[in-house]
Amino acid sequence: MADDLNPLAAALNGRIKRTVVLVGLMGAGKSCVGRRLAARLNLSFVDADTAFETAAGCTISDYFARHGEAAFREGERKVIARLLDQEPMILATGGGAFIDPTTRARILEGAVSVWIRADLPLLLKRTVGRDHRPLLKQGDPAEILGRLIETRHPIYAEADIIVDSTDEAPDATVGRVLTGLADHLNAARTAGDVTR
Numbered sequence: 001m002a003d004d005l006n007p008l009a010a011a012l013n014g015r016i017k018r019t020v021v022l023v024g025l026m027g028a029g030k031s032c033v034g035r036r037l038a039a040r041l042n043l044s045f046v047d048a049d050t051a052f053e054t055a056a057g058c059t060i061s062d063y064f065a066r067h068g069e070a071a072f073r074e075g076e077r078k079v080i081a082r083l084l085d086q087e088p089m090i091l092a093t094g095g096g097a098f099i100d101p102t103t104r105a106r107i108l109e110g111a112v113s114v115w116i117r118a119d120l121p122l123l124l125k126r127t128v129g130r131d132h133r134p135l136l137k138q139g140d141p142a143e144i145l146g147r148l149i150e151t152r153h154p155i156y157a158e159a160d161i162i163v164d165s166t167d168e169a170p171d172a173t174v175g176r177v178l179t180g181l182a183d184h185l186n187a188a189r190t191a192g193d194v195t196r
């Protein structure tokens with residue numbers, strides 16, 4: 001129930017000193033959960049994909065078609081570096097952002113990272129019929145996502161916090177992120193890390 005989240009969010013009031021970066025595969029729910037999480041924590045929400053599209057003046061699909069994936073990755077890296085220099089916020093990244101070694105190093109050094117983890121059936125269910133993800137149009141989405149699970153999951157596992165997204169309402173995942181953040185900050189405090 002949504003109201004159960006209030007005490008969890010209240011316990012984090014004033015304790016978020018670094019941007020919280022959501023990572024994970026397409027369809028995991030980073031954008032959806034990130035927006036709700038930000039509202040709960042009274043922090044601003046930015047979706048790195050939207051920020052990229054604003055900077056580029058076109059959709060990610062159009063950008064891929066015109067300039068290719070490598071150019072997108074370069075722009076994505078710059079957009080996220082700029083966002084990480086701003087005041088703490090909730091930042092939903094696109095699924096490939098944390099895979100870039102430079103972006104990953106910056107996130108691990110200066111932010112709190114949360115992997116929103118979901119299994120293949122759920123990722124498929126949430127991405128089917130949506131046509132704004134160019135990578136999923138390059139073949140069979142199940143095969144593509146299956147391959148990305150193999151290559152990317154070990155990298156997402158480097159995140160500070162791991163939260164499972166299940167076939168429940170988005171607020172169930174928001175609650176797990178809030179709990180994960182509280183545990184993470186408590187552990188950092190116990191370890192004497194006052195920067196977190």
Ligand SMILES: Nc1ncnc2c1ncn2[C@@H]1O[C@H](COP(=O)(O)OP(=O)(O)O)[C@@H](O)[C@H]1O
Pocket residue numbers: 024025026027028029030031032033092126127165166167168169170171173
């Ligand atoms: N429990 C849930 N958590 C997150 N997203 C959900 C959930 N249930 C349905 N969705 C839907 O799944 C779709 C994909 O989510 P999105 O946030 O765009 O994923 P991502 O940004 O990780 O690619 C959205 O349409 C969202 O509304």
Ligand SMILES: O=C(O)C1=C[C@@H](OP(=O)(O)O)[C@@H](O)[C@H](O)C1
Pocket residue numbers: 024025026027030031049060093094095096097132133134135
């Ligand atoms: O996984 C990826 O490489 C991508 C994920 C997308 O974002 P979402 O994960 O929010 O769908 C978007 O950045 C682009 O289509 C590439």
Ligand SMILES: [Mg+2]
Pocket residue numbers: 030031032047049092093094
């Ligand atoms: Mg997204």
